[in-house]
Every structure is written in structure tokens, then in C-alpha cells.
Amino acid sequence: NAVRYSFGSLSDQVNTKYYSYYVGQLYKFIGVQKITVQFLHVFFAICSVILIYKILVMFKVDPDIRRRTMIFACFLPNLMMITTFFLQESIISFMIILSLYLYTRWWFGKGFFNIIGAVVASVFAAMLHLGGIVVIVGILALMPLTINKKHVMRFSVSKIIFVVLAIFGLLLVLSVFGDELLRKLGGEISAESIVEATGKREEGGGVYVIGIGGLPPALDLVVNTPVRVLYFVFSPLPWEWRGLSDIIAFFGSALFYIYVVYFVIKVIRNRPLKKLRSDNISSYFIVLAVIVLIASIMFGWGVSNSGSALRHREKFTYLFIVLFALSEEIIFRIKKQKNTKSVRDSILDGDLTR
16 A cells, blocks of 8 residues: 555555555655665654653652563563554554653643643544544543642542533544544444444454343443453453464463553552652553553454454553553552651650650
8 A cells, every 4th residue: 555655546645544655655755665664663662662761760760660661661572573563553652652751741840832742642643543542532631630730630620620621622523523533433433333333343263252242332332341441451361362372462462461450450459648649640640540441441342353452452552561660669659658657656666665
């Protein structure tokens, strides 16, 4: 298709929603050199890893945690393969983490123009694939709760009203630009269209037909969403393995996501101490967790095949990596505060005894 856009039957057409169109424009300048485009894919992957590191530095994440995180970012097997294949995943993944990085700069008071940049990066990713819009959706939906000097998440009636207005604003955008953004759902968003489109994609060797069938579309969305999220995030699950390739895929990709979810649950169960809750890392953690949840729900319904889940999931791997680092950092700070409090109490008890 890229060759057709550069020198073939599509050379006079403009299709900005297709990645092959952009590759075709590059071919017009350098000739048909697939290896050059793959080099760019690797370049974007390296830039993505650098952006992850810069985010962790801004949050002053412990050096040991930072080191472990960068090992994951550099050497996750499935991520390494997907970002070097001749696919659009690398550029979309880069735009998604770039959007999060610019948002993080705003979070630390680097200027409101960073939010504009985050929107632009997310919209460009969404032009290539609808999933690219999840970052800015999560950011804008929760922004009213975090607009204060320290960006600590605080709830009030006025802020909740702002959140509702933000959601209505998003629905308005979807109604205006639905034909472009929601073309995979037939240009509209409704329970019926989502369930119908999901049924059409249940094909291929790795297909998984899951959940309770025969429900009305609206009830179907509510009941089967958790199951679909589970399959999207953790596929290929052991009872779905078809051979050695699925076993390798599980240990090279899905196991990491299980690891991340374990740490997220651990943070939630520990309930950060009061002093830590007033720190903006906990609020940022909530925003990022919501973004990842939105992506998982969206693709849980958009994918019904373990192979497709493996590929589409890598669009958000960098977000999961940052979430993993922040989860470990919060747990580390909780333990540190508890140990400090325990030592202080022991000293006070000793003084009182004397």
C-alpha cells in the first residue's frame, strides 16, 4: 500500500488515517526502502524508552526501581519484536507515551502548552488507530479533579460537575467526528454497534468466544466487560494455549501484565498513608490507572483473538511500564514511612520508660 501511495495507483490520493500513506510519502523522497522505515520504528522505540526514564526522574523514583523498570522497557521480548516489525504499533506507542510525558510536564508546572501538545500527540495517534485517544480522554476527564497547586486529587460538587461536562464534551466530539474516529464501529457508538462489531471479529485460530451470551446489548456490555478485559490484558491464557508459540507469548508478554496488575492491587490494598496521599504521585497514579483501564475496556471489546490482543496490547505497554514503576515507588514510600514511624515510636517509648 505504501508503494501504491508513492508511485502507484493511489499516488494522487490523500488518506491521513492510514499509516501506509505516511510511509508512501517518505518513499517519494528516499525510494522504496523498507529497512529505513524499520530503522525509524526502532528509533521511535528508543525515544519512548527515554521518555519513560524522564517521567520516572520527574517523580524522583528510587534508583533501584528505576533500573528494574528500564530493564523491562528495553528487553520485554514481545515489545521488542512488535516495535521493529513493519507495523504501525511503534509510532502509535511513541505518540501515546509522548502524550503522557507532556502531561507529566504540565503536572510539574511546566506550562499549559504541554497539555496542548499532549492533545495533539494523542489525536495524531488516534488518526492511525482509535486506541491512541485513550490518554487524552483519561487526562481531560480527570483534570477537573487535579487542577490545584499540587495537582492532588480532590473531590467537590463543582469538580464533579466539571467531570460530567467533560464527558459530555467528549460525547459531542464523538458525535461530530464519529465517522473518522469510530469507523471500526460503523461510525457510531452504541451498545448494539459495539456488540455487533465484536461478534464479526470472532474469527481466526486464536479466537476466544467468552462471557455470557444471549444478553441484551446494554446488559452484555455491563456483564461481559470484566471478562473481556481479563482476556485482553492476559492473553494467551494457559487454557487457551495452542502450542509452543502461545507459551512463549505468555511468558514473553502476558506474564509482565500479570506482574503489573499484582502491584497495582497491592497499592490499592495498602492504602497510602495520609502524608503520601497528599503527595501528587498518588493522584497521578490514579489518573494513569484510569487511562490504562479505559484502554483495556476499549480493546477488550475491540479484540476477540489472542494474536490481535498481543499486537494491540503493545500500544499501551509503555503506560503499563510507568504504572509498574509508580506502583513499586508508592509501596516503597509506604514501607519507608511506616519504618520511620516505627523507629520514632520506639525512641519515644524508650524515653518515656527512662
